[in-house]
Amino acid sequence: MGRGRQRGGGTRPARRGPAGLRLFVALDPPAHVRHELAGWVREQRGALPGVRPVPEEHLHVTLAFLGERPPSEVDPIAAAVVAAATTGAAADLGVGAPLWLPPRRPRVLTVEVHDDRGDLRALQADVASALDAAVGWREDRAFRPHLTLGRLRPEAGRQRSAPAATPALRFDGEAVTLYRSLLEPTGARYVAVERVLLG
Secondary structure (H helix, E strand, O other), X not given: OOXXXXXXXXXXXXXXXXXXXXXXXXXXXXXXXXXXXXXXXXXXXXXXXXXXXXXXXXXXXXXXXXXXXOHHHHHHHXXXXXXXXXXXXXXOEEEEEEEEEOOOOOOEEEEEEEOOOOHHHHHHHHHHHXXXXXXXXXXXXXXXXXXXXXXXXXXXXXXXXXXOOOOOOEEOOOEXXXXXXXXXXXXXXXXXXXXXXXX
16 A cells, blocks of 8 residues: 655744643544534534534544653654554444443543454554654553544533434545644644655
């Protein structure tokens, strides 16, 4: 399979606050999958009035959430992501059932991602191993592949309504991306730092 590498444009932002940059690594689904799922969320608004949809362009499968990292670690982290993703794959994935997370105190509406061939889990393990070797990052919870589609507004309480069935979608992962998350008054904004195309 061919691979392509895309570097975020412009100069790297200056350190924001004493704790550094908020980073995560994600698998990006194809645009048509994002579009279908964003449309499904809009259709659920009547049944789920307390849910704030995630912007369509932000839909992703988190492979590693690194939290706040010093700027000096960005280049080693980016190199680790490239090394892990260049030889990886995430094919024949499926959109599963709606899922409230975390189960006991739900804050987000997600959909499961089915990984029957195990490609996605292998890719996530490779990314985690590369990050451990590069900057000593280690995952503190079991990998549960999902796409976050909406977040509960604080005033919504513990909503657990069962949404309608999700679209029957199968897809291959489009890219693995290292993102920087910028917290703004209107919500989080994601900026790609490094992107490796798959397939």
